[in-house]
């Protein structure tokens with residue numbers, strides 16, 4: 001599918017055309033010129049989807065839970081978009097293959113759109129791609145967009161900033177898990193799930209989490225609920241959906257959520273600026289005589305990197321009034 005114009009592409013996507021959306025997503029992956037123009041046309045039509053982030057360690061049951069939630073939302077007649085991210089996998093097939101199989105039951109459902117993202121981008125690249133794809137899924141008219149992402153690193157924390165509601169999935173019997181979540185995911189969890197509650201230690205895991213609850217949440221007036229699930233047997237999924245709905249309701253009424261939305265918008269703008277500036281500077285340093293000369297001077301310690309950074313910025317920015325790709 002080719003686009004005659006950005007407007008034509010945007011119109012097709014807004015009409016829910018799956019092929020057009022898939023094509024734009026490939027253009028975004030490849031950072032093809034013009035993709036951003038389409039995103040700009042789509043943006044006024046975004047903000048309608050409920051964006052749900054699901055994060056947790058590999059094997060905790062995120063994909064199983066995601067499949068259950070898709071099933072539940074489909075029963076409610078909702079359109080569901082899914083973005084499965086596994087940044088540690090350099091192969092788009094690899095780690096997500098199991099997920100593909102799990103999601104197969106929805107393969108023929110035109111109201112479900114599933115997309116995998118397995119590339120680890122440059123600085124901020126992954127959260128940029130996530131944002132872009134979520135905007136496309138939102139503009140296509142999905143009522144719910146689920147982002148499934150692995151782990152608790154900075155990349156993942158940046159990614160979940162895209163979500164309205166973030167579910168952190170833990171499993172029993174992993175005391176280390178509780179330690180790991182202290183590392184930074186506490187404040188991004190809106191809901192905790194103790195999945196695999198059929199295994200020993202579920203009570204203990206819930207108890208440990210309760211003990212940490214005072215430290216949780218960036219929202220002072222929201223205490224993240226703890227939901228037990230057995231995703232493999234579709235147990236507790238209604239309760240999870242209920243908790244998600246309550247959080248959505250909370251966001252619509254809490255004064256703190258406006259501040260959070262503004263923080264996130266600022267973060268998204270900052271990410272785009274960082275990426276564009278870095279790309280311009282990097283290109284200048286590597287591709288121009290003056291840039292290469294400057295690098296050589298710093299290498300030889302005749303110029304310090306602090307001055308070099310200022311020089312590179314001064315050389316780059318005025319030449320690039322159009323910074324966005």
Ligand SMILES: Nc1nc2c(ncn2[C@@H]2O[C@H](COP(=O)(O)OP(=O)(O)O)[C@@H](O)[C@H]2O)c(=O)[nH]1
Pocket residue numbers: 056057058059060061062063064065098195196197198199229230231232233
């Ligand atoms: N015992 C048990 N196993 C589960 C449960 N949910 C998922 N699993 C299994 O845990 C494994 C990892 O699940 P998966 O959804 O791929 O985890 P992900 O890596 O977090 O996406 C699979 O073999 C699932 O069948 C559960 O509630 N109880």
Ligand SMILES: [Mg+2]
Pocket residue numbers: 062063064099148
């Ligand atoms: Mg998975």
